[in-house]
Amino acid sequence: MANRLSAVPQSKFCRDAQLLFLRSALTVENPFNSTQQVLGWLQERNRQVKVSVDRIPFSRMSSWAFDAERRRLAHSSGSFFSIDGINVQTNAGPVQDWDQPIINQPEIGYLGVITKVFNGTLYFLLQAKIEPGNVNNVQLSPTLQATKSNYTRIHKGKSPNYLDYFTDRRRCEILLDQLQSDQGARFLKKRNRNIIIKADADIEILDDFCWLTLGQIKELMGIDNVVNMDTRTVISGISYGNHLDETVRFYNLVNRSSDTVGTRLLASELNAEVALHTTDEIIHWFTHLKTRYDLLVRPLPLKSVRDWIIEDDCIRHKDEKFFRVIGVHVEIANREVTGWDQPIIEPMNEGICAFIAKEIKGVIHFLVQAKVESGNFDILEMAPTVQCITSSYDNTTSRRTLPYLSEVLTLATDGKSVIYDTLQSEEGGRFYREQNRNVIIMADDDFPEETPENYIWMTLNQLKIFNKFNNYLNIQARSLIAGISFT
Structure with missing residues (x-):
């Protein structure tokens, strides 16, 4: 695989990490825990733990x-x-x-995942964690999910498990380290440190923890309310590299048996050469809107x-x-x-968060909205095509006035257009039984490329480029991106 994916120049460390992530994302077989065993284990934890x-x-x-x-x-x-x-x-x-x-x-909290390589495949250590607001009590959370008040033990309780792996930088390699925002309509300029580290030494696995491949995590994200919001935001930042169009086409030809949606989504993730807009054009679009919109x-x-x-x-x-x-x-x-x-x-209502996707220049693009929310750190963030609560689209006038809402609701009823559709919970430590419908819809060739001023088409590769930096992609967009599977 390493020879076939000749890449746009990057450091050897980056290439090695990206290939580890990619192999894990394409792997759903797990000798430690099958996906069905994980689901059974979560149900058993629900029965055993008093809540x-x-x-x-x-x-x-x-x-x-x-x-x-x-x-x-x-x-x-x-x-x-x-x-x-x-x-x-x-x-x-x-x-x-x-x-x-x-x-x-x-406070800036930790959302951290420990990974480790077994037999050439990268595994992620996730926790079966109960939050007071979870709709189903137990969900899969990062290895470490803690506010500063928690890990400095203001509550006088125990220190979070595995905290020392993240505070002592000598113990592990850092594969991903980002500051990411939280819900802009509910939190005032809130950010968390999203971090993935790789351990080489043996790790004691505690009762509520298990090893999963990235492919399994994405598979579990296709089931309602299994993978919590904090896990989703951490893995949304994973990059599989920036590759030439010719290389991506050759990789798909050699490694994939058919032209599936997963194959095309992977091409959108890897291809750094073909896109409707250049990265500089997207930066100009976003910067222009930041100067146009006020948020006081x-x-x-x-x-x-x-x-x-x-x-x-x-x-x-x-x-x-x-x-x-x-x-x-x-x-x-x-x-x-x-x-x-x-x-x-x-x-008071459930919501819907939806991306409309369309193939442009032979590569899948996502229709991205620049959205102003009251708690945003820097006025705007990149959001899904549609992000609203149900009371907005129960109203006939709102269906007409909210851009793309009518199209999403129409296409979402057409099974052949939907490539991802689940209920996903918001963070259960602050939100009580809140879940939103997460949908990705593939539009046909007739869907217009022209957009309103605060929308733009971006490939998955471009979304991942902007996700490396603070305050570009909002948490709803990151949650949807995390759920994209290539298998």
Whole structure:
């Protein structure tokens, strides 16, 4: 394989890592754990681990309270996160001035995966982890998933498992290391460190952990609510290299038996030569929009947030829209701290996150939206073609006015157009039973290449280039990219 994939010049370390990732992505056979065994193991962990999540009034939350002037809802330590109020003003979209509660969590947390090579194949160490907001309790999380407050043990509990592999840089090789954003509509400028490391020494495998290939992880992402959001964002950053068009075509000819969707998606991932727009043109498009759109976010006391009502057991919109902030008491037997209280965000609707894809110049492109959200670090992020909640598309007017929404809903009912369609959970530590439909749809040749100003066609290779850098791809786009399988 190494000889066939002659590449655009890169360091030997990068090439070696990319080939390890690619081989793992194309491997679904696992002598340690078959995919069916993993699903059975997750079900067994669900039966074995005691989980209790009960709604409680804010006044009963231990260590959490509103301050005297009801400016924010915060932890007594000043750590973890707080629920703040903001006013948002922007010239993007039909609503240009609104207030809302938002999660303020300025700490940068770890989302880290340990990998190791067995018999030439790279395996990923994932955890069967329970979060209070998970719709099905146990989901596959990274090896390490911890906020700074967690790993510095503000909670007085145990240190997270495998933390020392990430804090002692001498122990492992770093294969990927990125700062990535979180939900821009719910978090205020929140980022996490997404990191993948490779260990050479033997590793003790604890009870809630297992080795999986990247191909298996992607296979499991085709099942509703199995792979959690944090795992999805980490593996979304994996690059398989930048290769010449001639090389990619030769690789597909030699290594693939037929022209499948997976083959074509892999070509879009590897091909660094053929695209509708150059990388410089995409940078110009994005920079131009950043100078055109304004995003002014001002802090507000929670008690002063327009259209939102603070009640004994929730903070809600007056029209029961968007989301609610509720309080919960949590007991989970196998966590660093087995019992605690916290606020958590409860959605009022499920949502849909969808990419429309189309073959252009013989390579699959994705229709990318430049989207302004209240908590964005730098005004805009690259988002899926459509990203909205169901209350937006239950409305006939919204179906007409939201770009590409009608096309997505129409094509999504046509089974032959859909190449990926699952329900995926948002992060269960902050969001209560929130799941969104994740869809990738292949449009036919008649679908127009012309786009509105804040949309552009990009190959998967180009998306991965921008994903290497901070604050370009939003978490919804990264979640969809992570689910793309080549097998």
